[in-house]
Amino acid sequence: MNQAADAVDRIFRAESRPVLATLIRLLGDFDLAEDALQDAFTAALETWPKEGVPTSPGAWLTTAARRKAIDRLRHLRIVEATRSQLTLSLRLAQEVYGSQPELEVSPVSDDQLRLIFTCCHPALSREAQVALTLRTLGGLSTAEIARAFLISDATVAQRIARAKQKIARARIPYEIPDHESLAPRLDAVLNVVYLVFNEGYMATSHEHLVRGDLVADALRLARGLVTLLPGEPEAIGLLALMLLHDSRREARVSDEGNLVLLGNQDRNKWNRLQIEEGVRLIERALQMGRPGPYQIQGAIAAVHAEASTPADTDWPQIAILYEQLLRYERTPVIELNRAVAFSFAAGPVEGLSLLEGIEQAGALEQYAPFHIARADMLCRLGRHEEALECHRRALPLAPNDQVRRFIEQRLHQRPVTIASETSFVNNEKGI
Amino acid sequence: MKYALLIYAAEKDFAEKSHEEQGRIFNQYMTYTVELKKSGKMLSCEPLDPTSTATTIRVRNGKTVSSDGPFADTKEQLGGIYVVDVKDLNEAISWASKIPDARTGSIEIRPLMNVPEM
Numbered sequence: 268m269n270q271a272a273d274a275v276d277r278i279f280r281a282e283s284r285p286v287l288a289t290l291i292r293l294l295g296d297f298d299l300a301e302d303a304l305q306d307a308f309t310a311a312l313e314t315w316p317k318e319g320v321p322t323s324p325g326a327w328l329t330t331a332a333r334r335k336a337i338d339r340l341r342h343l344r345i346v347e348a349t350r351s352q353l354t355l356s357l358r359l360a361q362e363v364y365g366s367q368p369e370l371e372v373s374p375v376s377d378d379q380l381r382l383i384f385t386c387c388h389p390a391l392s393r394e395a396q397v398a399l400t401l402r403t404l405g406g407l408s409t410a411e412i413a414r415a416f417l418i419s420d421a422t423v424a425q426r427i428a429r430a431k432q433k434i435a436r437a438r439i440p441y442e443i444p445d446h447e448s449l450a451p452r453l454d455a456v457l458n459v460v461y462l463v464f465n466e467g468y469m470a471t472s473h474e475h476l477v478r479g480d481l482v483a484d485a486l487r488l489a490r491g492l493v494t495l496l497p498g499e500p501e502a503i504g505l506l507a508l509m510l511l512h513d514s515r516r517e518a519r520v521s522d523e524g525n526l527v528l529l530g531n532q533d534r535n536k537w538n539r540l541q542i543e544e545g546v547r548l549i550e551r552a553l554q555m556g557r558p559g560p561y562q563i564q565g566a567i568a569a570v571h572a573e574a575s576t577p578a579d580t581d582w583p584q585i586a587i588l589y590e591q592l593l594r595y596e597r598t599p600v601i602e603l604n605r606a607v608a609f610s611f612a613a614g615p616v617e618g619l620s621l622l623e624g625i626e627q628a629g630a631l632e633q634y635a636p637f638h639i640a641r642a643d644m645l646c647r648l649g650r651h652e653e654a655l656e657c658h659r660r661a662l663p664l665a666p667n668d669q670v671r672r673f674i675e676q677r678l679h680q681r682p683v684t685i686a687s688e689t690s691f692v693n694n695e696k697g698i
Numbered sequence: 699m700k701y702a703l704l705i706y707a708a709e710k711d712f713a714e715k716s717h718e719e720q721g722r723i724f725n726q727y728m729t730y731t732v733e734l735k736k737s738g739k740m741l742s743c744e745p746l747d748p749t750s751t752a753t754t755i756r757v758r759n760g761k762t763v764s765s766d767g768p769f770a771d772t773k774e775q776l777g778g779i780y781v782v783d784v785k786d787l788n789e790a791i792s793w794a795s796k797i798p799d800a801r802t803g804s805i806e807i808r809p810l811m812n813v814p815e816m
Contacts, residue, residue, distance in 0.1 A: 388787075390787055390791075436809055437787050437807075437809045438699045438786045438787050438809065439786070439787045439788075440785070440786035440787065440788050442788075444788075448788075
C-alpha cells in the first residue's frame with residue numbers, strides 16, 4: 268500500500284466502528300451494513316487521496332455507505348430479494364432521493380451502545396455474544412477471533428452467521444434497555460468483556476500466559492462502555508479491575524517463561540501509570556455509592572497494587588473485601604481467596620481451618636490453586652512433608668504449562684515460603 | 699412481529715396439587731390472560747388438555763401409525779400456547795416472564811415464520 272492508502276486505512280480503522288453501529292441502525296441488517304461499509308472504504312481509497320480527507324470522515328463514510336447500500340439493494344434481482352429487503356430498498360430510496368435534499372448522516376454514539384446490548388442480548392449464547400461483540404465492536408476478523416480462541420475459522424463464521432440470523436428472525440431489538448432492565452443487561456455485557464479479558468490474560472489452553480491482543484480488545488471495549496455510560500459504577504469497576512491486573516503483565520512471567528506469583532514479582536516492572544489510572548477509577552466508582560462485584564474486585568487489586576512490598580500488603584483490608592464479595596457471589600473460588608487473605612491477616616492456622624470448610628464442600632478438589640494455597644500455608648507452619656503432598660496432588664490438575672512448571676519447581680526445591688496470594692487464584696471469574 | 703409463547707410445565711406437579719391450589723393457579727392464568735387481552739397484543743390463547751389425552755401419529759410408507767401419548771417423554775410437557783403480536787423479542791420476553799408457569803416451568807418463545815399469502 269502506498270502512503271496515501273495507508274493514511275486512508277488508518278483513518279478508516281479509527282472511524283469505522285461507530286460508523287458500522289449507525290449503519291446497522293439505519294439499514295437494520297448486519298451483513299448489508301458490513302458490505303456497505305466495505306464499499307465506502309473502497310470509495311474512500313479512490314476519493315480521499317485525490318480530493319483530500321473530508322473534515323468529518325465518519326460522516327462521509329456513513330453517508331457514502333448508505334448510498335452504497337441502496338445500490339446493492341437495487342442490484343438484487345427482484346426474484347431473489349426478500350420482502351424485507353424490498354421494503355428497506357424503497358424506504359432508503361425515499362430517504363435519500365426523495366423530495367428532501369439528501370442530508371449528511373453522522374455516526375451517533377448511542378448507536379454503539381445499542382449495538383453492544385444487541386450483541387450481548389441474553390437470547391444469544393455466550394459464545395455467540397463474544398464472537399459477535401469482537402467482530403462488530405472490536406473490528407476483529409473472523410480469522411483473528413478464531414486464532415484467539417483456538418477454534419476454527421468455520422466455527423467462528425458459523426457462530427456469527429447464526430447469531431445474526433437469530434437477531435433478524437427473532438427480532439432482537441436494536442435499543443438501549445430501559446432503566447428497569449439496564450442493570451441485568453449491563454451485567455451480561457460486562458461479563459462478555461471480562462471473559463474476553465480473561466481469555467487473553469489467563470490463556471489457560473495456550474502456551475503463553477498472556478495473549479496481549481484480547482487484553483487490549485477488552486480494555487478498549489471497557490473504555491468505550493465507560494465513555495458511553497459514565498454513570499454506571501460497575502462498568503468503571505471492571506475497567507479498573509482489568510487495568511490493575513494487566514499492570515502486572517511484565518512481572519507475571521519470568522524471562523524463562525515461568526509464572527511468577529504476586530509475592531515474588533519484581534514490583535518495579537509493574538506499570539505505574541496503569542495502576543494510577545486503575546486506582547483513580549476505583550475511587551471514582553466507589554464514590555457513586557452503588558458497590559458491586561467488579562468494584563470490589565477492583566478494590567482488592569488496588570490494595571495489592573498500592574503495596575510497595577508484599578509485606579506492606581493490607582491483608583485485613585483484602586480479607587474484608589473478599590467477605591463483601593461473597594455477599595454478591597458465593598463461589599468456592601472466592602472463599603478460597605478469602606481463606607488466603609485471612610491466612611496473611613490472621614495467620615496460616617486460621618487460613619487452614621477456612622480451607623477445611625471449603626474442602627468439606629468438595630467443589631475445589633480438582634482445582635490446582637486450592638492445593639497450592641494449602642501447601643503454602645503448611646510451609647509457613649514448617650509442615651513441609653504435608654505441603655509436598657499437596658503439591659503432588661496439584662500437579663496433574665495444572666491448567667497450563669506455566670502453572671505445571673511452577674508446581675514442579677516447588678516439588679524439586681527444598682522448602683521455601685511463597686508468602687503470597689496465588690495470583691492466578693485472583694481471577695475468580697475464571698473462564 | 700408475532701411470537702408463540704409455548705408453556706412447558708410438569709403436569710404431574712399440577713395434578714398432585716390440592717384443588718384449592720389448582721384453583722389459585724387457574725385464577726392467576728385468568729388474570730394474566732385478561733391483562734394480555736386488554737393490551738391488544740394477544741392473538742390467541744390455547745390451553746391444552748394433559749398429555750394423557752394426546753395421540754401421536756406418523757405416516758410411514760403411506761400408512762398412518764398412531765400411538766398413545768405425546769411425541770416425547772419429557773419432564774415438562776407442552777401445556778398451552780399464547781400467540782402475541784408485539785414490537786420485538788424484548789416485549790415478547792417481558793410478556794412471557796409474566797406467565798404463571800414461568801416461575802416453575804419454562805416458556806419457549808418462537809417467532810412465527812413470516813410466510814406471505816398464508
